[in-house]
Amino acid sequence: MRLSRFYLPVLKETPAEATIISHQLMLRAGMIRQQGAGIYAWLPLGFRVLKKIEQVVREEQDRAGAVELLMPTIQQADLWRESGRYDAYGKEMLRITDRHDREMLFGPTNEEMITEIFRAGVRSYKDLPKLLYHIQWKFRDEIRPRFGVMRGREFLMKDTYSFDIDKDEARRSYNRMFIAYLRTFARLGLKSIPMRADTGPIGGDLSHEFIVLADTGESEVFCDRDLLDMPAPDINVDFEGDLQSLVDQRTVHYAATDEMHDVEEFEQKVSSEKRVSARGIEVGHIFNFGTKYSKAMNAVVMGPDGKEVAAEMGSYGIGVSRLIGALIEAFHDEQGCKWPVAVAPFHVGIINLKAGDEAVDGACTDLWRQLESQNVEVIYDDTRSRAGEKFARMDLIGVPYQITVGPRGLKEGIVELKLRIDGSKQELSPEAAVNFIKEKIAEGLKVH
């Protein structure tokens, strides 16, 4: 992608309304533009990262056996009256009346609708389990939207719903998502810690929040340090098998958000040198809520004994658009974003130090073509900006590998390769740069 064709409105100043670093950097790097309180347009740079996060989330859902569909954003009020939540939900629900005075709403979540879809098509225990998910924009009319995409009103959520014949099977579905979530966040480069959580208005008796530690996190969290050192299950994990021991290995350790925190238990179970108390960002939340919705909405299936039973359900959310904020909180420095390869908007930036010079233009274009033919994603700064501006912009947007091409080096057959991760630089031939990068990108994209 030529930068001159791209749309990258970077800002020199930090907008005053942004109080946390991820919000500041998303605005400064031209990733988002506010279109109302808690409502953002995803500019091309931010959109690319969002899509990559979405794709990682999707792949791990598919791997865990969930099936994707897509529910509409607008829902009928009557559907929510069936569960009793239409009146209960309060002002966070964006209520809408259409031209025929029908009561509708912009979906804040989809338990009701998925239950309606399930009951319309599933009759027998033989069709279970069912794990269905979608990745769709939701709206919650937060009274005080803040922190950019971290607590927006219109936000992208992946929500999965499970339907099972009994509690044991429901637990298996729950475990699938538990493990899928650990893998998802790990692939994004984030260490997530599952914590006992309050089930809140969704209801149910089994629930975990997945928390990424960050100083700017909204919640105070407490856990055993051993959890921080535990790697996520690797690609060989068998989602058809029994995942209970993998889950138990984690849940045996103390980990709780402040709502669920029990000081006495914490001090009893965790030796003082292992006690972590920190701030965290909630990036996922999973619930098993039994038959709360299936009973209210008559979502029943025929059991093996010929009797109808209400399906055991769970729901499982990941804040896809919020994750981009969490990632920046985790990966940045004074100069800007530092994207891991797996979610970088571009893998490589090419900086042309003398746009208009035939030799330099030619060398840059060659590099660009060579890299793109290897499926490496390139942003090529072909503009006439000053060199300093080009360097600063490439660092701000956080491209992991940056190749600078200038007339002087080129005479000696040399370009400069900079690694955003540590700022290290090396001079090498264009071919050597391409080979080095190819390997690094392949490594960064490998799924473990």
Place this chain on the structure above:
Amino acid sequence: MRLSRFYLPVLKETPAEATIISHQLMLRAGMIRQQGAGIYAWLPLGFRVLKKIEQVVREEQDRAGAVELLMPTIQQADLWRESGRYDAYGKEMLRITDRHDREMLFGPTNEEMITEIFRAGVRSYKDLPKLLYHIQWKFRDEIRPRFGVMRGREFLMKDTYSFDIDKDEARRSYNRMFIAYLRTFARLGLKSIPMRADTGPIGGDLSHEFIVLADTGESEVFCDRDLLDMPAPDINVDFEGDLQSLVDQRTVHYAATDEMHDVEEFEQKVSSEKRVSARGIEVGHIFNFGTKYSKAMNAVVMGPDGKEVAAEMGSYGIGVSRLIGALIEAFHDEQGCKWPVAVAPFHVGIINLKAGDEAVDGACTDLWRQLESQNVEVIYDDTRSRAGEKFARMDLIGVPYQITVGPRGLKEGIVELKLRIDGSKQELSPEAAVNFIKEKIAEGLKVH
């Protein structure tokens, strides 16, 4: 994908509310489920087709040089007051009031928002041209939604916006989209005809609708038969070059929707044996509307002469969710859908005639694994349904290649391969079936 894990609620009866074949088949094949007037949930089968259409649309936009971003569904009323369309738009705009009594709306289109984004970041003619697009759900509160996804209220649209320094450059952007649209529909297997069109409330003086002929089309259309025989420009078309002659080759022929139809001109320009009068489905619409929005909203750039000029703009829409209806209208028979490989929800269906039989199960699983390892997308009917039901279901959902595996054939090392396109069947070894299919799928997915 195992059918037992998938969610495919096929219907035996045709729902009474569906009057056209695409709507009937989408409901019967379990592709969509209505969630309100003109509002549909995309069930897993329909979702897969929708995603593939979206991806083809995206690839051709990218090829033509457009840059993707994503604007939110909810917009501020004040933005639309700037262009004067807030009051003018009428009841098709879904108006919303939030908890703080702010006036908002669910975007029916995005001229205003993209103009706001453009003016915030582009200052100079040097940054032009800009071609920006997004693929996002829109809402138009149609008084009488009908024909399923063909005229829904919540629908998926790809909309591109172009910004240029003058009319000549704007024409180049227009031509890019003109050619990209021909390629997009051709890749989907559809013959589209660009027709002179009324510009309607968007305004402007240059506009074409892209029409696919279908008996159930909403518009009456008139054109020269030569247009039907003209292939779309192939993959070697140079979007950076001059596309005018490619556009002229088409626009020189008479083609108009009924709103723009001129009987006298038609009869004068087209010899009687070449006059086509038919019904058509509008799948795309492109507009050049000059400075209508840029002037109203002060989206100006510095020209080469140092003077500020309002950007010349155009907008270019494709009805992504509507296309799935157009595709079914074009590709179906008595038994159901007949998907072209490029958009088929699955490439191959495997029908197990004796689920539970070790040998048959094993052979099916082998076939499935072999095909999936070649990136062939498989739906494996591992259920205990009767054979006739399995055959009918596979035809209904329209899987292009169907392999039936039964105990008798298997003893002789033979499976049956059926082609959905013509119903032809052949018996062959599983290896031969895999090889045959691999080649056909590669051919079907090749971009010309």
